[in-house]
Amino acid sequence: MDLSGKKILLHDMCLRDGMHPKQHQITLADMQSISRALDEAGVPLIEVTHGDGLGGASVNYGFPAESDETYLRGVVEQSSTRGSRRCCCRESAPWTTSAWPKTVAWEPFGSPLTVQRPTSPDSTFRSAENWDWIPLAF
Amino acid sequence: MTEKAYAAIIGPGNIGTDLLMKCLRSDWIEPVWMVGIEDSPGIQRARDLGLKTSTDGIDGLMAGWNDRPVEFVFDATSAAAHADHSQKVVERGALMIDLTPAAIGPYCIPPVNLDAVLSDEATRNVNMVTCGGQATIPMVRAVSRVQPLRYAEIVATVASKSVGMGTRDNIDEFTRTTSAAIASIGGADEGKAIIVINPAEPPLIMRDTIHCLTHDIPDQSAILDSISAMVAEMQEYVPGYQLINAPVFDEHRVTISVQVEGLGDFLPTYAGNLDIMTAAGLRTAEMIVQRRQH
Numbered sequence: 001m002d003l004s005g006k007k008i009l010l011h012d013m014c015l016r017d018g019m020h021p022k023q024h025q026i027t028l029a030d031m032q033s034i035s036r037a038l039d040e041a042g043v044p045l046i047e048v049t050h051g052d053g054l055g056g057a058s059v060n061y062g063f064p065a066e067s068d069e070t071y072l073r074g075v076v077e078q079s080s081t082r083g084s085r086r087c088c089c090r091e092s093a094p095w096t097t098s099a100w101p102k103t104v105a106w107e108p109f110g111s112p113l114t115v116q117r118p119t120s121p122d123s124t125f126r127s128a129e130n131w132d133w134i135p136l137a138f
Numbered sequence: 139m140t141e142k143a144y145a146a147i148i149g150p151g152n153i154g155t156d157l158l159m160k161c162l163r164s165d166w167i168e169p170v171w172m173v174g175i176e177d178s179p180g181i182q183r184a185r186d187l188g189l190k191t192s193t194d195g196i197d198g199l200m201a202g203w204n205d206r207p208v209e210f211v212f213d214a215t216s217a218a219a220h221a222d223h224s225q226k227v228v229e230r231g232a233l234m235i236d237l238t239p240a241a242i243g244p245y246c247i248p249p250v251n252l253d254a255v256l257s258d259e260a261t262r263n264v265n266m267v268t269c270g271g272q273a274t275i276p277m278v279r280a281v282s283r284v285q286p287l288r289y290a291e292i293v294a295t296v297a298s299k300s301v302g303m304g305t306r307d308n309i310d311e312f313t314r315t316t317s318a319a320i321a322s323i324g325g326a327d328e329g330k331a332i333i334v335i336n337p338a339e340p341p342l343i344m345r346d347t348i349h350c351l352t353h354d355i356p357d358q359s360a361i362l363d364s365i366s367a368m369v370a371e372m373q374e375y376v377p378g379y380q381l382i383n384a385p386v387f388d389e390h391r392v393t394i395s396v397q398v399e400g401l402g403d404f405l406p407t408y409a410g411n412l413d414i415m416t417a418a419g420l421r422t423a424e425m426i427v428q429r430r431q432h
Contacts, residue, residue, distance in 0.1 A: 058330055059291050059349040059391065 011045040012038050015075075019051035024064035028074045035075045048075050143427045144206065146171035146199060146232075148223055149214030150180025152302040152405060153237055157212055157416035158184060159403035166424040170206050173199045196223050200230075208232055210423045214416075216304040217241075217311040224263050233426065234263040235419045239308050239315035241265045245323050247272060248421050249371040250279045256426060264422055269411035270294030270333060270346065271316040272418045273379070275324045277348040277394045280368035282325030284360045289351040290326035292316065295334040297341030300409035309333065326350065344398040344410035345382070352390045361385070361392060369396075375421045376414050378407065 015031050035046050049068045050056035057063050064071075145167050147154045154172070161169040172184030173192040185191050190206055192198025199211075211227045212235045213220050220240035227234045236243060243263030246255045255264055266272065274292035281287060294316075305312070313331050320329025336342050365385060372379040378399030386393040398410025405412060 058332060059289075059351070059393075060293050060332060060347070 009045065010043050011047065012043045013047035015071075016047040016049055016053065017051060019049075019064065024050055024056075024062045026065065028066050028070060031071055032074050032078055036078055039078075046075070048072060141431075142166060142168040143210060143423070144168055144170045144208040145210040145212060145423065146173060146208045147184075147212045147214060148173040148196065148199070149237075149304065150174040150178055150184060151214065151304055152300060152409070152412055153304075153415060154212070154214035155180050155183060156400075156404040156409075156412040157214060157237070157419060158187070158189075160401075160416055160420050162187070164420060164424060166427040167210065167420060170208060171199060171202075196226055200226055203230055210235060210426075212419055212423075213238055213240075214304070217308050228262045233261075233423075235423055236263060236265040237415055237419050238304070239265075239268050239311035241267070241315045241318070245271075245319045246418070246422055247275045247279075247319070247323060248375065248418050248425075249276050249368060251323050252422060252425060255422075256429065265315075266415060266419050266422070267319045268312045268316045268331075269296070269344075269415040270312065270331060271319050272414045273344065273346045273396060273398050273411070274316075274348045275319055276368050276372055277365065277396065278320055278324030278326055278329075278350060280364045281350045281352070281356075281361055281392055281394075284357055284364050286353045287324075287326040287350050288353050289328045289330070290320050290324055291330040291332070291349045292320065293332045293334060293347045293349075294411070295336055295342065295345045295347075296411045297344070297408050298335050298337040299341050300344075300405055300411055301335050306335075341406070341408045343408045344400075344414075346396050346398070348394040348396070350392040350394075352392065355390065356387050356392050358387050361387075365394060375417045376410075377401070378410055378413070 015026065015034060019026055031048060035048065038046050049071050050064045052061045054068050057067070142164070143166065145161060147157055147169060150172050158169055158172065161167050170189055171192070172181060172189045173195065174181045175193065175195045177193050181191050181193055190202060192202065207230070209232055211232050213223050214237045215223065217238045217240040220236055220238045221242060224234045224236065224242055234243070243261060243265045244255055245267050246252060246264045247267060255261065267275065270292060273294065278287070278290045278292070312333055316331035317329040320326055320331065362385065365381070369379065369381055376398065378401065380397055382395045382397045398414050400407045400410040400413035403413070
């Protein structure tokens with residue numbers, strides 16, 4: 001495969017998918033320190049929360065050490081993350097707001113990206129839209 | 139001699155066609171309309187069976203209404219389309235039985251609250267929650283009528299082949315409507331619903347897991363008796379409904395597993411999720427007719 005001239009975007013999900021082997025028990029402090037290090041290393045997309053994504057907390061899949069909102073606030077609101085970096089989460093149960101799809105201009109993508117729908121149930125956190133953080137659906 | 143009540147079905151997909159097959163056997167309901175938005179295999183099947191058909195959606199039904207008015211309309215389309223359908227049907231004086239997760243009208247799970255729903259004669263729209271809700275909420279209720287639940291969670295596993303376009307389009311509505319109904323009629327303080335669409339071949343039969351978290355230590359024998367009684371009630375209209383394994387008690391958790399085998403009316407018997415929905419909708423309509431005639 002010839003990758004010359006291709007733009008490669010790193011999307012780290014060890015703080016989301018990596019929650020599974022840890023039975024969703026990664027502490028907030030660990031999430032903050034790892035995400036800070038990923039951010040400082042220049043990783044543009046950092047995925048956090050329950051291993052099954054937003055709303056994954058359940059008897060079936062396991063209850064995490066902290067809520068989705070606590071993890072996201074804890075990671076997003078670190079000063080080093082509130083800037084050029086974006087934090088995202090896997091879609092688990094979408095919300096119902098009508099402001100979607102919308103276009104997000106963000107340098108690492110090279111061109112504006114149309115986000116079809118947000119990635120969080122409104123019951124999980126409505127405040128996310130007001131943050132520097134932008135939820136992305138993949 | 140019983141006089142059957144005429145009914146229309148909107149949505150000639152998996153659910154609508156399965157419902158049509160069941161209606162054709164009913165002693166109380168006679169299907170006379172199948173309504174779709176294009177000339178599909180489902181419409182053709184209904185036409186071959188002698189039903190009037192519309193390929194112009196609800197407007198076609200309205201245009202032809204006076205040729206063959208109906209008392210019941212079953213909506214097997216999608217939550218987004220339902221509000222418009224309901225308004226037009228109710229204006230004509232028919233009762234809307236909503237098989238989408240739109241949930242405009244009160245939730246109806248026959249063995250749990252059919253009497254309560256039917257007792258309000260002003261109700262013109264009854265919502266059948268979701269297939270997962272029909273299969274699992276009776277079990278939530280079987281436990282909550284013994285002792286209070288702080289949380290109930292259901293995981294519905296269905297075969298990918300049994301999940302048609304409308305259902306796929308309505309996964310979010312499925313999740314929200316089922317969760318809300320687990321709390322409001324299942325009787326748990328909080329509800330959660332998870333659906334798993336399994337693409338395995340050959341397709342797997344519908345299986346559901348119900349986790350209940352009690353406030354106090356579960357009264358095992360009372361809960362087992364209550365579950366057995368509820369399973370028997372379910373089997374009155376869904377013969378293939380059965381417990382698999384014994385309920386598991388683990389401190390405050392009660393976990394119940396059920397399997398729903400369909401009658402194979404339209405899709406093969408693995409698609410119990412179709413049967414449980416259509417059987418519940420038809421039973422609701424039949425009960426209304428029976429009560430009126432007695």
